[in-house]
Amino acid sequence: MIAAATMADRAPVVALWQTAGLTRPWNDPLADFAQALEAPGSTILIARRDHGIVGSVMVGFDGHRGWVYYLAVAAEARRAGLGRALMAAAEDWLRMQGAPKIQLMVRADNAAALGFYESLGLEQQNVVTLGRFLAP
Template identity: 70%
Template sequence: MHRPLIEAAAADDGEGVVELWNACGLTRPWNDPQADFALALGGASSAVLVARDGKSLAGSVMVGFDGHRGWVYYLAVAPDSRRAGLGRALMAAAEDWLRARGAPKLQLMVREDNDAALGFYAALGLERQKVVTLGRFLKDSA
């Protein structure tokens, strides 16, 4: 398999990227993936990188740098493009994007029952951190 081109997504990639995220089971009812995509593209410190295989999207990853840490979200590889190193290539592209912006550390969140994702990231050398993630939905709180 040839290596797909990895580049920054454009606004008109939104529908295809969200379809990919849905196909990979990355969306949740309480998140609006279209809004997530638009916010990432509109932010000065975030991006969505896409892997193109011809005209189709083979993969994507969202990256952001908050000034303290780099974050990775929505790493997705189309089911028919898996097991060929594309996930690894997307993570390398995300790390390059973050390094170029001076991020000293990369972090990401994985649901605790997602053994496949945990195994994938462990194989890339990522380690579980001794941190508890806390959160609150701001649109519903005063």
């Protein structure tokens, strides 16, 4: 079952993100989780099984595009369609928000993730992502 996360889910979801290798030293996943639940244009969807949370996806709508972050499935739950189900739930949530398009960022060397998203019909876009950190 996929449902919206609550703040009580923060520790196990962040642990899942860390185990899945999605966190980076320059991003605070605890803060990311809290901001996603506090902002009106975003949420985190989770999948539970008897032993706890086995999947999650953060989703947000910036008023122009829908964005997907932190899609993670526990190792023992992979290859059973849960990643696809989480992406479908994310797309449904974005449609309800009025998002006309879905986007996500994948590191260029992550062939497994790129293959997964391509199997769902997502296509590489001809754009360059630029950025800089705002914190001192």
